[in-house]
Amino acid sequence: xxxxxxxxxxxxxxxxxxxxxxxxxxxxxxxxxxxxxxxxxxxxxxxxxxxxxxxxxxxxxxxxxxxxxxxxxxxxxxxxxxxxxxxxxxxxxxxxxxxxxxxxxxxxxxxxxxxxxxxxxxxxxxxxxxxxxxxxxxxxxxxxxxxxxxx
Numbered sequence: 001x002x003x004x005x006x007x008x009x010x011x012x013x014x015x016x017x018x019x020x021x022x023x024x025x026x027x028x029x030x031x032x033x034x035x036x037x038x039x040x041x042x043x044x045x046x047x048x049x050x051x052x053x054x055x056x057x058x059x060x061x062x063x064x065x066x067x068x069x070x071x072x073x074x075x076x077x078x079x080x081x082x083x084x085x086x087x088x089x090x091x092x093x094x095x096x097x098x099x100x101x102x103x104x105x106x107x108x109x110x111x112x113x114x115x116x117x118x119x120x121x122x123x124x125x126x127x128x129x130x131x132x133x134x135x136x137x138x139x140x141x142x143x144x145x146x147x148x149x150x151x
Contacts, residue, residue: 001059009055017047073120081112 001010028039085108092100
């Protein structure tokens with residue numbers, strides 16, 4: 001949207017999220033804590049299509065299949081981290097929160113980082129260009145080790 005000079009479109013998309021997520025969360029919490037996750041999933045599912053119809057399609061044309069392909073890998077990685085972190089949570093649920101929470105957070109960070117380096121090399125390439133100096137070089141080295149090559 002920035003490249004097409006439509007930064008204000010992104011702003012309005014974020015305003016929509018700002019209005020609907022807190023309201024959905026509030027009403028879902030009034031019903032039940034377990035309903036919150038379902039309500040937010042439905043909200044984001046609807047927002048995904050709304051965002052495509054209102055912004056992406058108008059800006060770039062009918063590219064829905066390409067759009068889905070572009071988000072496929074991050075979506076799968078995010079879903080897998082959710083499943084595996086939840087399974088670990090079930091194992092650790094009897095532990096005190098001050099012990100289990102850092103373990104879950106560390107697991108999530110390490111798992112997502114490893115899976116992103118392994119399965120999303122395009123994102124890693126983009127990240128390498130954004131990170132300053134030594135961080136970018138370290139990321140390149142990690143990725144080269146993953147690929148089994150050295151420069």
